Amino acid sequence: MSRHYRIVLHIGTEKTGSTALQGALYRHRMLLQSHGLAYWHSPGRQEARGLASAALDDQAGDDYLEQLGCMDTASREAFRQRELADLQSMLEGLPPSVHTVLISSEHFHSRLRQPGQLQWLKQILAPFSQQIEVVVYLRRQVDLVASFYSTHLKNGGSQKLENVARSTCHPRNHYYNYHMVLDLWSRVFGEEALRVRLFDASFLEGRTIQEDFLSLVQCPEVAIHAMSAPERHNESLIPAGQVMLRALNMQVAGLSQDEVQEHDCLEALRHDLIREYRGSGLQLKAADANSLQTHFEASNEWVRQRWFSDRARLFDPVEEAYGQGRGPLQDMTSAQLTLAEAVVAALAKRVEEGQPLTDLDPCANWFRDLAVQRETSAPNTALRLMTLAHRIRPRGPFIARKLEFYRERMPAQPSSGMNALWRHLRDLLRS
Incomplete structure (x- = not known):
């Protein structure tokens, strides 16, 4: 008979310090386990990238699966079964002292956009779960697109930041619309399962995502202190x-x-x-950033009312000095x-x-x-x-x-x- 755990699913969003968090969880996984928390990661990786890809249907495009050569239905199903077997083996082999399982991938946010994909994820976790919590960090959209720009260039893109912002950063895009993201996960896992956080130093517990997340999952203070050595995982370019x-x-x-x-x-x-x-890259000019951010007022207000009713607004307004000093x-x-x-x-x-x-x-x-x-x-x-x-x-x-x-x-x-x-x-x- 399967044991049941509290499963904490960290879904991103992208560009909110996920790499730093996953690196800390991976390196200190034995320390975590000694305090009753187990960290699962896809084979050969430091996070659960494979599980996000496994949740996709066979027709969905995915760069990770393409890199592995999983292009047809049979190879994708074989990959899916390997991923699930590794997860099941880990969950069944945990010592009795473990009560919480941590799973993290920002690709849950960026890749999974259909209810059926989330239903599949919930279904494979259900036999092992006493409860499932979904942790998500939100970042002001104009900051997110500026951080995404380096990824665009690393992937061979050649557009200017302003063009990338205009063509992608709008409320119709699931990647930037937190109303869409949270409504989707709420409908499948339940609104009460969501733990919504703001990726802002003034909001985070301990001012870093590592300390905030570890506090959220009730990791003992002694372990949080041991895992909180300053480190920088900046994937952007100056x-x-x-x-x-x-x-x-x-x-x-x-x-x-x-x-x-x-x-x-x-x-x-x-x-x-x-x-x-x-290092830190280009930002939009203040006027352009402000204009872009206003498009998200309605969707951000929906989020504020449900999870941050004590705040006057979800994100701080764009400052007049925005975009200066980065050149x-x-x-x-x-x-x-x-x-x-x-x-x-x-x-x-x-x-x-x-x-x-x-x-x-x-x-x-x-x-x-x-x-x-x-x-x-x-x-x-x-x-x-x-x-x-x-x-x-x-x-x-x-x-x-x-x-x-x-x-x-x-x-x-x-x-x-x-x-x-x-x-x-x-x-x-x-x-």
């Missing part, structure tokens, strides 16, 4: 990285099938940009600078000498301003940065004057152009 990645994506999309070597070179640069340029580079590491030189060199190959690299134009301002900041403390670095700015915007008068001044003062050749690209590729081959 603005310069986003601009360069977008330009590389456009270049890759324009290659023919015969240009294999150049394709591989650009893909290597894409991979390195994603690794080296992590200029504060500094660049040596690896970031060398990589930027390699990216500019690769993109310049297809542009006639003396012509601007228009897709990188925002970077010209950032490289220029950082060069001016560093011209006294690090003149060689300033020369390299201004050389980049000049190659991107060769007709900029201020950039040209500054570059001439730097060269007269320090005639050493900057590390740029094709030499930088080949050095970077050489280092890649050695690593």
